[in-house]
Amino acid sequence: MVTFNLYTALITIAMLAPIIGSITLFSILAFEREIDFLTHENQRIHLEKELKESEYLQLNQQIHPHFLFNTINLVLGLARLQKTEQLIKVLEHLSLFLKFKYQLREQLIPFSQELDYTKHYLTIQQIRLGERLTITYDVGTKDHDILIPPYLLQTLTENAFKHSLEKKVGQVELVIRFTTDETNAYLEVIDNGIGEIPANFDIDSSSGHGLRNIQSRFSLLFGKDASVQLDQIQDGGVKAIVIWPIKR
Template sequence: MLTLDAFSIYIMLCILAPLLGAFTLLFLIIFEKRIDLLEKQTREIALERELQTALYNQLNQEIQPHFFFNTLNSILSLARLDRKTELINSIETLSKLLKFKYQKNESIITIEEELTYTGHYLEIQKIRFRDRLNYQISIEPNVKQAVIIPFMIQTFVENAFKHAFEKVPGEAILKINIVKKEQDVHVSVWNNSTNLVQQFQQSVGGLGINNIEKRLKLLFPNKHTAIQLSNTGDGTIVFAIFPFISQAKK
């Protein structure tokens, strides 16, 4: 025969067991819904990243034909002027540039690689402009392995030729300066033309710089990036800021 205490415990268990089962079932339902929500959010984040990557790659591809078209125009001008030796040298330099480009077909590269690429472009322009063109490149050693979007510096340089040097006679001076300040990389490209800002604003939408602004935001989301084009009194400067992220040298 059950004692009163045992009977009371039995009754309590009979009452609590369904309640515990109900709470357990409720917890499992909530937990399952939470898991489903997290999986949905993960899929949405992954999809958003894929879309951003696709857009970034599309913008990368968008700027390349623009660059090659202008480079070929520069070489064509040498052919029209019957400057055969310089034409041959520029074609050889272009082959180096193309070889470098297809060996480094990546969505991001180092500043050192970008300057190598830009250097080939400047060699072609030096052949074309001869003694009229003078350029300087200054870079702090600690930023050579920092990541950068492809064609950024080269686009700034190309704009100087397209909107200034090709339209304004006289000496063409170009200065590239790259430094690290706190946790950011500062890139500036200065030229001695004072009307580049106006010329650029009158061009078709400023495709190159707008493209770079979009790619910087995609590459460094939620980070400070900026592009600024302005007169300096004695010339025009394009200034870019983006986070310093070093890539280990292979």
């Protein structure tokens, strides 16, 4: 026999069942939409990351050393003069320089690795200019594990030779300085050449692609937390300064 209380419970269940079913259905649909949204968002982030990596690698490959032409002329000159020892040394460093450049795919490398790579370039320049060139390394012995965009130091030194030092007659000097504080790394490349920074100089609109390349790579890697600037030295020469957040 159906009691009044049981009858009431059955009526209540019958009335609530469609409502509960609708709420459950809407919850399932909302959950599925959320899953679809997260899936698409994850795909978008992944594609943006791949695009940035592709753009970054393309920027890396845009760095074509100006000194290659000078190096070829140097090799020809040493060959004509039969300076075999110097010729072999130039070719060894050129080979190591190119091997590093075209095999590297990392977005960031330790400063020590970038410094070693740049020294191949500077050794060739030292042979080219002989006793006219003095190179000073003020880089200390600590923090060489800090990560740096590859070719950054080499590009700055190449710019110093191309736009300033190679135009000067007499003694030329290059100083490479690397320092850090609690949050940032500072790299300076200082020359005593005759390079001049135009008034209202803007890296983004500069004619040389080297600094713009660094600026573009910094933007992709660090956003607004990194900077590139050029300062005119009063007694002659140019100081290039780059600042970026410390990563190890």
